Amino acid sequence: MSLLTIGSVAFDALETPFGKTDKIIGGAATFITLSASYFTKQNNLVAVVGGDFPPEMISILVQHGVNTEGLQIRQDEKTFFWSGRYHNDMNTRDTVEVQLNVMENFDPIIPESYQNCQYLMLGNTAPAIQKTVIERLKNRPKLIMLDTMNFWMEIAMDDLLQVLPLVDVLTVNDEEARILTKEYSLVRAAAKIQEMGPKTVIIKKGEHGALLFHEDRIFFAPALPLEEVFDPTGAGDTFAGGFIGYLASTDDISFDNMKRAIIYGSAMASFCVEKFGAERIINLTADDIRKRVSEFVRLSAFGIEE
Ligand code: AMP
Numbered sequence: 001m002s003l004l005t006i007g008s009v010a011f012d013a014l015e016t017p018f019g020k021t022d023k024i025i026g027g028a029a030t031f032i033t034l035s036a037s038y039f040t041k042q043n044n045l046v047a048v049v050g051g052d053f054p055p056e057m058i059s060i061l062v063q064h065g066v067n068t069e070g071l072q073i074r075q076d077e078k079t080f081f082w083s084g085r086y087h088n089d090m091n092t093r094d095t096v097e098v099q100l101n102v103m104e105n106f107d108p109i110i111p112e113s114y115q116n117c118q119y120l121m122l123g124n125t126a127p128a129i130q131k132t133v134i135e136r137l138k139n140r141p142k143l144i145m146l147d148t149m150n151f152w153m154e155i156a157m158d159d160l161l162q163v164l165p166l167v168d169v170l171t172v173n174d175e176e177a178r179i180l181t182k183e184y185s186l187v188r189a190a191a192k193i194q195e196m197g198p199k200t201v202i203i204k205k206g207e208h209g210a211l212l213f214h215e216d217r218i219f220f221a222p223a224l225p226l227e228e229v230f231d232p233t234g235a236g237d238t239f240a241g242g243f244i245g246y247l248a249s250t251d252d253i254s255f256d257n258m259k260r261a262i263i264y265g266s267a268m269a270s271f272c273v274e275k276f277g278a279e280r281i282i283n284l285t286a287d288d289i290r291k292r293v294s295e296f297v298r299l300s301a302f303g304i305e306e
Contacts, residue, residue, distance in 0.1 A: 002042035003248045004114050004141070005032050006133050007123020007237070008103060009047040009071070012277065013083035016090065016231050024277040025057050027080065028123035028147065031234035034281050035241025035268045036121075037064035038289055039249040044114045046070035046133065048102045050079040060282060069111045077102045090232055091206040092175070095151065110136045119248040122146040122167070123237060127159035134166050143253050145169040146198070147240050153179050165197035168253075171240050173204045186211060187218075200258065202243070204236050212262050214255045221262040222300050224270040224292070231276045235269040238281055242268030267292040 012026030029047045036043050044067040051073065061068055081099040086092070108129055120141040122130040130146060146167040152160055153176065160180075164170065170193055174186060181192040190201040190213035201213040207229070209222040243258075243265035250257055267289060271280045 001040070001118040001142075001248045001251045002044060002114075002116070003036055003040050003119040003121060003244060004044045004046065004110075004117035004133075004137075005029050005036065005121040005123055005241075006046040006108055006130070007032060007121075007125050007147075008080050008082075009045075009049050009053070010080040010082055011052075012233060013081075013096075014231055014233055014276065015083075015085040015096075017086065017088050018230050019276070021276055023081070025054070026082065026234060026277055028125070028234075028237045030057075030061070030278055031237035031272065031281065032121055032123050032241035032244075033061060033066045034064055034278055035238040035265075035272075036245030036248070037066060038268070038284060038286070039242070039245030039264070041065055042117075042248075043067060043245075044070060044111075044117060046108050046110060046114070048072040048074060048106045050077040050102050051075035053079045064282075067113075070109065070114060072106075072109070074102050084233065086232065090229055091208075093232075098151065108133050108136070115139070118142040118251070119244055120144045121240060121244045122163075123240070124149055124152075127152055127156050127163045131159065131163040131166065134163070142251075143168050143244070143247060145171065145240065145244050147171045147236065148176070149173075150176050150179055161196065164193075167198050169200040169202065170198040171202040171204060171236065171243075173206065173236065177201075177203050187213075202262070204239060206232065206235070210239070210262060210266060212258060214258060217255055219255075219259045219262065221259075221266050222296070223266060224295060224299065226270060226273065229273045232273050233276075234278060234281075235272045238272040239265040239269040241265075263293060263296050264289075267296055 007029030008027040010027030
């Protein structure tokens with residue numbers, strides 16, 4: 001089934017306890033589409049970059065089967081830029097700088113060939129843009145998933161509250177869930193978010209895994225304990241891409257299949273953090289993913305019958 005993804009395509013500059021990068025390629029939609037490419041062949045991107053964005057990177061997306069017809073290139077403008085610094089635990093980070101550049105007045109034009117997509121991934125970008133995309137689709141997709149972050153909660157909370165009733169799945173991290181709901185308990189936070197619209201809420205807890213709340217049911221997926229974690233940037237997006245890519249490829253949005261999808265998403269995210277930026281998820285094989293998913297299965301199978 002076809003997937004449509006929107007979100008930032010960006011330059012990132014990162015600082016982690018293990019090193020520092022100059023501008024490297026990042027952006028929510030970059031990580032999402034690369035990750036989803038291992039699951040679905042109908043992988044359509046709507047995003048905007050400036051004339052400074054390297055054509056080689058667009059070629060990498062195309063080589064992964066990403067349809068870039070909806071990627072606007074504004075020759076005279078600059079690509080969105082984000083820089084972040086991670087704390088020693090790597091689970092928390094500060095945004096050092098955001099330059100919206102081309103994203104400031106991004107008009108998400110949906111190519112005709114993308115209409116009728118069944119799965120819609122609204123990756124991190126302004127909530128008003130996320131809402132416009134839903135409004136521009138002639139038919140409602142089978143599943144609409146939205147990812148956002150504290151930055152938008154600070155500057156565009158009203159817009160976010162307007163788009164939430166239109167979506168099926170929200171992914172946020174634990175800190176963002178608490179900001180959005182003013183609840184410390186993640187169970188209460190998820191219940192409040194469900195009242196805001198999305199019936200399914202995924203709360204990402206970095207190296208501590210992810211919680212899936214679906215109507216009145218809960219599932220927990222661990223994160224793989226890794227020897228080396230270089231850079232968590234994009235892990236959340238890579239997770240989202242694996243999750244929705246798996247759902248699109250199986251075309252099953254039941255709770256049981258979402259449980260499988262969350263493990264695939266977590267497996268993809270575990271690759272992402274092993275190298276800086278998107279380097280690791282550019283070079284994966286189906287066998288790498290299969291082995292990683294098996295590690296997840298072994299990690300939490302405890303063999304007790306209910
Ligand atoms: P994640 O680590 O999964 O939360 O995503 C990090 C990615 O989000 C980076 O590659 C950034 O380019 C991108 N990003 C950071 N801030 C924003 C923002 N305000 N809007 C859209 N994308 C952003």
